[in-house]
Amino acid sequence: MKILVLGAGVLGVSSAWYLARSGHDVTVVERRAGVADETSYGNAGMLSYGYTNPWAAPGIPFKAIKWMLQDLAPIMVSPSALNVNTSAWMLKMLGQCTEDAYRLNKNRMLRISEYSRICFEQLQQDCPIHYDQRHQGTIELFRNQEKMDSIGADLESLRECGVEHRVIDHATCIQHEPALANVAEKFVGGLMFPNDGTGDCRKFTQGLADACRTLGVTFMMDTEVKGLEASGGEVRGVVTSNGRLTADKYVVAMGSYSPMLVNPLGIKLPIYPIKGYSLTLPLLDESKAPQSTVMDEEFKVAVTRFDERIRVGGTAEIASFDLSLKESRRKAADFVVSDLFPGAGDLEQAEFWCGLRPMTPDSVPVIGKTPFNNLYLNTGHGTLGWTMSQGSARLLADIMNERDTEISAEGLSVHRYL
Incomplete structure (x- = not known):
């Protein structure tokens, strides 16, 4: 055929x-x-089989308003993109921000992600490909205890879908990511997804x-x-x-x-083109760099390790098909990599990139x-x-x-x- x-x-x-x-x-x-x-080309570099969450979730409309008022906002709306199509898509997404819809959508996503993990493993046996891969998991890092204590619904969905995960304390975060010892006062604990991977998608x-x-x-x-x-x-x-x-x-x-x-x-x-940004930094100091992926829960920024580079992905912008690189949009990525892994990579030599993520309302x-x-x-x-x-x-x-x-x-x- x-x-x-x-x-x-x-x-x-x-x-x-x-x-x-x-x-x-x-x-x-x-x-x-x-x-x-x-x-x-320049995505965050995460194979996040366990760290799989719908954007539309209970409480997100109020959080989004709060985020957009922050200097280091994880989501932004470009005024020039506000039109009938954008508004219609946003309304559809808001319609998915219920407990029932979130649970249904998360389970559907986890179904695909977990299956994809199995298919990846089979592919690497049948057709080995080198892509700066690492298989040391993802840590979702929490900066405050209140937020960490509120993840019960997510844990229940992970259990239902059979996704391996562990809630880990402060010391265990450092055990898995030794460089976090340099900023021990910045976080309280994490959620570990041991089956997640990292690498260069391109x-x-x-x-x-x-x-x-x-x-x-x-x-x-x-x-x-x-x-x-x-x-x-x-x-x-x-x-x-x-x-x-x-x-x-x-x-x-x-x-x-x-x-x-x-x-x-x-x-x-x-499908709406959600604009995402990333930085790719040359590695400066192995001892100060992440070993795998650390997702900063507060700022929704991922810091991912490649062989000789660090990829930092984050910031979602509702900007239609605008692919212009805006220097102001790199603030969150700059801050998180500097705050959690100071001295690990060369920010002066970082490649700044943006791309369009094809997002459905659910x-x-x-x-x-x-x-x-x-x-x-x-x-x-x-x-x-x-x-x-x-x-x-x-x-x-x-x-x-x-x-x-x-x-x-x-x-x-x-x-x-x-």
Whole structure:
């Protein structure tokens, strides 16, 4: 079967891998010159199988107002982005801020994340890829006891989904991350996810793309996808900057740009481009640096260790498709890495980057069938695209191959919005 995968980020390349392994003739179409050159380029570097939380949660509307008044706000709204589309998406997200919706969405997300962890382990056995990986877990670090004492609902969801985790005290945080001894007065304890990992998503995706090529996958780079042609309940072709392309089946994995492609077909995909920022610092002092990932719970900033670099990811900005780099937006990342790991990396030489996270109102990705019987989606993963990539792609391949899936696909397709 001939399959076109539209998008060469980590979701598109991963989809191509599992489909090619199934014996299909796969072509990946990408407007950029290289794979993983957009959102997959500079993400926080976390494989956060356990640290998986919906954005929409009880109390978030009031917290968001408080955050936006802070100097080091984890979420910001650009006034220029306030329009009908932005407002509609924000209202949908606010509608998910109930106890029942939060519980349902978190369990759906954890279902995919935990499955993705298993798929990652299998992939590394079948196709070893070096991507500055570490497997020493994630610590969600709490700066105050009151917040740490309020995580009971999250712990219950983790237990329900079988996600390994441990609440750890101050001393145990330092045991796992010795550099935190230098700032022992800054935190009270943490939540440890021992199965989480770290690494460079772009390196991983490039390595997986090379593996795809050995299976015969074709990559059409510098090729802009302009539209889909459909009739009779099927997609008939893809209009691109390099001509019309046809296939038996089509996969849309274009992140924040997916809605633009499918909305003209009547598929209203509620994905919004949440802008995220990161810093990548050259390592200066190993003894002062994190060993894995430390997530600062208060500022929602992750500090992640690569081999010779430190990646700092954080700040969410509602700014539509604006990709301008705003120096003021790096304040939170600068502060957290300097506050928790002073002297670990060279801030003067840091690469400052931003990208668009494709976020759904419920934070659950959109995977699987559409109303068109040969069109499939693998998009809308928000901040967890890399974390969920292998589980999502394996699930999608099984759906497209009409096989029994290893996890339930209930509540994951676009049909929950239709």
